[in-house]
Amino acid sequence: MDFTTPPYLLKEASVQRVMLQVLAALLPGIGAYVWVFGPIILVQIAIATAAVLASEAFMLKLRNKPLGLFLGDGSAIVTGWLIALAFPPLAPWWLIVVGAFFAIVIAKHLYGGLGQNPFNPAMIAFAVCIVSFPALMSQWPPVDLKAGFADQLALVFGFAPRIDVMSGATPLDALKTALKLGEGNTTVATVMANAQTFGYFAGKGWEWIMVGYLLGGLWLWQRKIISWHGPAGFIAGIALIATVLWLWQPADFATPLFHLFSGGTMLGAFFIVTDPVSGCTTPKGKLIFGFAAGLLAYLIRVFGGYPDGVAFAVLLLNICVPLIDMYTQPPVFGHKGSK
Amino acid sequence: MNAIIQQLFKFKGGVKPQTNKTISAHEPIAQAPLPARLIVPLHQSIGGTPNPLVVAGDHVLKGQLIGGPDGWLSSAVHAPTSGTVLAVEDHISAHPSGLMTLSVIIQPDGRDEWLPRTPLNYRELAPERVREILRDAGVVGLGGAVFPSHAKLSASKTVPMEELVINGAECEPFITCDDLLMRERAEDVVRGVGIFRDLLAPKRVLIGIEDNKPEAVAAMQQAVKSLGEPFEVIAVPTRYPAGGAKQLIRVLTGKEVPAAKRSTELGVQCFNVATAYTAYRAIAHGEPVISRIVTLTGNVEHPCNWEVLIGTPLGEFIQLGQPKSDTNGYLMGGPMMGFEMPSLDAPLVKATNCIIAGSPTLFPPKAPEMPCIRCGACADACPHELQPFEMYWFARAKNFGKTQEYKIFDCIECGCCSFVCPSHIPLVQYFRFAKSEIWAREADKKASEAAKARFEFRNLRDEREKAEKAERLAKASAAKAAEKKAAAATAEASIEPATGSDGADTSGAIAAPVDADAAKKAAIAAAIERARVQRAAAEPKNTDGLTIAQRKEIAEIEARRAPLQEQTDPNAERAKPGTALKEVKG
Structure with a gap:
C-alpha cells in the first residue's frame, strides 16, 4: 500500500481515459465522413496513427522516457486523428506523415512533451502543411466523386496521377472563389443554388459531418471531459460576426448557419479549442479564447487567402493564453469582492 | 421543531468518493476493554505542551491531571484509568513521521478508580470559570484539529456573534464515530451545544449533518425538541468536504471565511458534535476527556465503533476488529486526509476519530504520475x-x-x-x-533579521559608549585644565599675600575636583549596578516555568554540587571581585 501520500482513495481517472473518450467522441463525425467521402478517411486515420506513434516513440526514446506509459496515454493518437480529419481525404500519404512528424516532434516534444506544448500540435501540422503545400492541402474531392476505393488508395499512395476531377475545393472555398470571380455580380444565393456543392444549410455532405462532430462534442460536455465555455465562445464568435455581415449584405456574405456547419467549425469548437494543454484554463479565459478564435477564424476564412481559418486563429490565440489566464483568474473562496 | 425552512448555500467544487460508511455503522458503540498499558502523549492539542505533573512510580487515579496546561492556548491531559506511572518519557506518537513525544506511560491497576468528580451547574459559574474548567478538563476539537475549545469560546468584542455552527457532517469516507455519537447520545450533545451557546450568545444555532445520516438527523432533531432548544438541525447534501469547517459554514450561513481571518470576525463559530459532548460531560459530570469514540473499519472482520481510552496502543485496539490477513497498514483518520500510523506501538489520541485497516484491494497502489495536462x-x-x-x-x-x-x-x-x-x-x-x-524561509528571514537587529544595536551601543568615554575624557581634561588654572591663580594670589597662610587655601581648591571625580565614578558604578539588577528582573530566568521532572533533576544536581562547592569555596570567594571588576569594565 502506498501510504505516503493522502488521499488514499482516488477517482478512477487517467489521461488515457480522457483521451479514449475524446477519440470515441470523434466517431460520429468520422462515420458521417465515411458516408460522404468514402472509407479512404479510415486509411488516412491509420496512416496518421502509425506516424504519430512512430514519432512519439522516437522522441520518447531520445528523451529517455518510459515508452509504454506515454505511448499508451492516447494523446498522440488524438493528435493523429485530428490531423487526418483536418487534411484533405485524398492527400498523399507522405503529407499526413510530414504533418504528424511536425506535430509530435516539433510542436510537442521539443517543447517538453505531454502537457508542455504551447501550441496545438494538430493545428501546427495543418498550418505547416498548408503553408508548404498549399495546392495539395486545398484539393478536396467533390462529394459525389465516382471513384472506387482502389482508385482512391492508388491516389493516396501515389500510384495514380492526381487528375483535375479530384481537385475540387471545399464548399467554403468554392463560395469564396465564386464570389471573388463574380466581382460583385454574383450573390451568395446564386452560388449556393448549385446543388452539387451545397446542401440544405451548408456544404453538401459537409453539413452532416459537422453535425457528427457536434454530437460527439455534446457527449464530451455531458461526460465533463470538456466545459461548455470554449465551444460556446467559439461558436458565438463565428455566429456573431457572420450574422452582422449577413444582415448587412446578404448578397455578399453567407448565413451564419452556413459558417457554423462549414470547414473546421465544429471540429474546431469541440476538439481543437477545448485542448486543455494549449488552451486557456479559467472559465472566463476559455470563453475569451473561444470567442476571439471564432472571430479570427471567420475573418481569415472569409477575407484571407486560405480555405479556412480555424488553425491560424487557434494558433494565434495559443500565444495569448498566459495573458488571458493571468487576467481572468477567478476569485478564491473567501476573497470575493475584496481585491 | 423549527418552522423556518433553512436556506442552504452551496460551496463550489468537492467530490463524491465512495462513502463506505455503512460497514461500521450497524452496531452500537462498544466499550473497549482496558489495555495492558496506556501511552498518554502530553501534547494532544494545538498550542503549548502540557507539563508533566507525575513521575515514574506515582499512583494515579482515573481522571487525575497528569499534564497541566502550559499557558492559555494549551489543554490539560488526564490519566485515562487508575494505575501506576511506569515512565514519563519520549514515545512514538500518532504522527506520520513516527515523531517521538513526551508521554506518560501508565500500567492500569484494573480497578478503574475515579478521582472524586464534582458535577457543576455551569449557569452558576462565571463564563471565565467555565472556560477554565474546559481547559483543565482537556476539552479540544475532536473533529481532528484538536484546537483547545475554551480558546474558541470568547465572542469577538467588535463583531456580534450571529451563528454558532455545530459540525456533525462527518464527510470523510469510512468514519462513523460522530454518526453513532449523535444516534446514541444526542441529548448530551445538545446539552453541550447549549453550553457553547450560552458562552457565545449567538443569534442562531445551526447543527449541520450530511444527509447520508438520516438516523443521526432524526435523533438530533428529537433531542433538540425534547430539550426545548431553538437549535436548527439541518441535513446538508453529502459531498466531501462538506464537513470542513469553512465549507459547512458556507453551506449553512452563506459566509466565506478566508484563510487570513477567523470565523469569529464574520460572526460565526464552529464546533464538532463530539466536542460539544465532551464539554457537557466535563462540566455536568466532572469527567475530563479520557476517552473518545473511534471507528475501527476497513479490512477487518468486525468493523464497529469503540469507546476507547486515550493512550490505548494501536496494536491492542486493532485486535478488537480482527484485521484480515492481507492487512498491510493502518490509517488514522479518513482516506482523504488521514495518514498511516507509523507503528503498532503508537497510541490513540484525542485526534483519532477512525482507524482504517488497509489492504491492496481497498487502497490499490497508485498509478504512475504523469505530466499535468492542465485539464482543470x-x-x-x-x-x-x-x-x-x-x-x-x-x-x-x-x-x-x-x-x-x-x-x-x-x-x-x-x-x-x-x-x-x-x-x-x-x-x-x-x-x-x-x-x-515558505514557513522555513520565513523563519530563516526572521532569525537573520533578529541577528541583524542585535548586531546593529551592539554597534550603536559601542558608538554610544565611545562617545560617552570621549565626553568623559574631555570633561576630565577640562577639569584638569581648570584645576591648573585655579592652581596658577592661587599661586598668583599666594604670591601677593606672600608668606602668611600658604598651602591651606590651595589644598582646598585641589581637593574639590578630586572629590567630583570620585563621585562621578561612584555614580557610574551605581548606574551599572542598577541596570544589571533591572536586566535580571526583566529577563525570565531559565529556572522559571520548569516541569516537576526538571526541578527534581536540578535539585539532584545541586545536591551533588554542594560538597564540591564547599571545597572550592575560597576560590569562589576570590573569583567574585574579578567578575565584579569585569562587569564594571564591560
Whole structure:
C-alpha cells in the first residue's frame, strides 16, 4: 500500500481515459465522413496513427522516457486523428506523415512533451502543411466523386496521377472563389443554388459531418471531459460576426448557419479549442479564447487567402493564453469582492 | 421543531468518493476493554505542551491531571484509568513521521478508580470559570484539529456573534464515530451545544449533518425538541468536504471565511458534535476527556465503533476488529486526509476519530504520475476555488512567491484535487512542501533579521559608549585644565599675600575636583549596578516555568554540587571581585 501520500482513495481517472473518450467522441463525425467521402478517411486515420506513434516513440526514446506509459496515454493518437480529419481525404500519404512528424516532434516534444506544448500540435501540422503545400492541402474531392476505393488508395499512395476531377475545393472555398470571380455580380444565393456543392444549410455532405462532430462534442460536455465555455465562445464568435455581415449584405456574405456547419467549425469548437494543454484554463479565459478564435477564424476564412481559418486563429490565440489566464483568474473562496 | 425552512448555500467544487460508511455503522458503540498499558502523549492539542505533573512510580487515579496546561492556548491531559506511572518519557506518537513525544506511560491497576468528580451547574459559574474548567478538563476539537475549545469560546468584542455552527457532517469516507455519537447520545450533545451557546450568545444555532445520516438527523432533531432548544438541525447534501469547517459554514450561513481571518470576525463559530459532548460531560459530570469514540473499519472482520481510552496502543485496539490477513497498514483518520500510523506501538489520541485497516484491494497502489495536462479537473474540484494546477506548476519550480499569489495558504489540504487528477499527481504533497518551504524561509528571514537587529544595536551601543568615554575624557581634561588654572591663580594670589597662610587655601581648591571625580565614578558604578539588577528582573530566568521532572533533576544536581562547592569555596570567594571588576569594565 502506498501510504505516503493522502488521499488514499482516488477517482478512477487517467489521461488515457480522457483521451479514449475524446477519440470515441470523434466517431460520429468520422462515420458521417465515411458516408460522404468514402472509407479512404479510415486509411488516412491509420496512416496518421502509425506516424504519430512512430514519432512519439522516437522522441520518447531520445528523451529517455518510459515508452509504454506515454505511448499508451492516447494523446498522440488524438493528435493523429485530428490531423487526418483536418487534411484533405485524398492527400498523399507522405503529407499526413510530414504533418504528424511536425506535430509530435516539433510542436510537442521539443517543447517538453505531454502537457508542455504551447501550441496545438494538430493545428501546427495543418498550418505547416498548408503553408508548404498549399495546392495539395486545398484539393478536396467533390462529394459525389465516382471513384472506387482502389482508385482512391492508388491516389493516396501515389500510384495514380492526381487528375483535375479530384481537385475540387471545399464548399467554403468554392463560395469564396465564386464570389471573388463574380466581382460583385454574383450573390451568395446564386452560388449556393448549385446543388452539387451545397446542401440544405451548408456544404453538401459537409453539413452532416459537422453535425457528427457536434454530437460527439455534446457527449464530451455531458461526460465533463470538456466545459461548455470554449465551444460556446467559439461558436458565438463565428455566429456573431457572420450574422452582422449577413444582415448587412446578404448578397455578399453567407448565413451564419452556413459558417457554423462549414470547414473546421465544429471540429474546431469541440476538439481543437477545448485542448486543455494549449488552451486557456479559467472559465472566463476559455470563453475569451473561444470567442476571439471564432472571430479570427471567420475573418481569415472569409477575407484571407486560405480555405479556412480555424488553425491560424487557434494558433494565434495559443500565444495569448498566459495573458488571458493571468487576467481572468477567478476569485478564491473567501476573497470575493475584496481585491 | 423549527418552522423556518433553512436556506442552504452551496460551496463550489468537492467530490463524491465512495462513502463506505455503512460497514461500521450497524452496531452500537462498544466499550473497549482496558489495555495492558496506556501511552498518554502530553501534547494532544494545538498550542503549548502540557507539563508533566507525575513521575515514574506515582499512583494515579482515573481522571487525575497528569499534564497541566502550559499557558492559555494549551489543554490539560488526564490519566485515562487508575494505575501506576511506569515512565514519563519520549514515545512514538500518532504522527506520520513516527515523531517521538513526551508521554506518560501508565500500567492500569484494573480497578478503574475515579478521582472524586464534582458535577457543576455551569449557569452558576462565571463564563471565565467555565472556560477554565474546559481547559483543565482537556476539552479540544475532536473533529481532528484538536484546537483547545475554551480558546474558541470568547465572542469577538467588535463583531456580534450571529451563528454558532455545530459540525456533525462527518464527510470523510469510512468514519462513523460522530454518526453513532449523535444516534446514541444526542441529548448530551445538545446539552453541550447549549453550553457553547450560552458562552457565545449567538443569534442562531445551526447543527449541520450530511444527509447520508438520516438516523443521526432524526435523533438530533428529537433531542433538540425534547430539550426545548431553538437549535436548527439541518441535513446538508453529502459531498466531501462538506464537513470542513469553512465549507459547512458556507453551506449553512452563506459566509466565506478566508484563510487570513477567523470565523469569529464574520460572526460565526464552529464546533464538532463530539466536542460539544465532551464539554457537557466535563462540566455536568466532572469527567475530563479520557476517552473518545473511534471507528475501527476497513479490512477487518468486525468493523464497529469503540469507546476507547486515550493512550490505548494501536496494536491492542486493532485486535478488537480482527484485521484480515492481507492487512498491510493502518490509517488514522479518513482516506482523504488521514495518514498511516507509523507503528503498532503508537497510541490513540484525542485526534483519532477512525482507524482504517488497509489492504491492496481497498487502497490499490497508485498509478504512475504523469505530466499535468492542465485539464482543470483539480480547479473544478477545489472547494476553495483555487487553481491547484497553477500552484503545482510553481511549487515544482520552487517559485514559492507565485504559489502565494495563487493563495496557497487558502488550501485546506482536503485532497479533492489529488482525488480527481487524471495524471495521478500527488498535488497535496506539492502544496505541503511549498508551504513548509515558505514557513522555513520565513523563519530563516526572521532569525537573520533578529541577528541583524542585535548586531546593529551592539554597534550603536559601542558608538554610544565611545562617545560617552570621549565626553568623559574631555570633561576630565577640562577639569584638569581648570584645576591648573585655579592652581596658577592661587599661586598668583599666594604670591601677593606672600608668606602668611600658604598651602591651606590651595589644598582646598585641589581637593574639590578630586572629590567630583570620585563621585562621578561612584555614580557610574551605581548606574551599572542598577541596570544589571533591572536586566535580571526583566529577563525570565531559565529556572522559571520548569516541569516537576526538571526541578527534581536540578535539585539532584545541586545536591551533588554542594560538597564540591564547599571545597572550592575560597576560590569562589576570590573569583567574585574579578567578575565584579569585569562587569564594571564591560
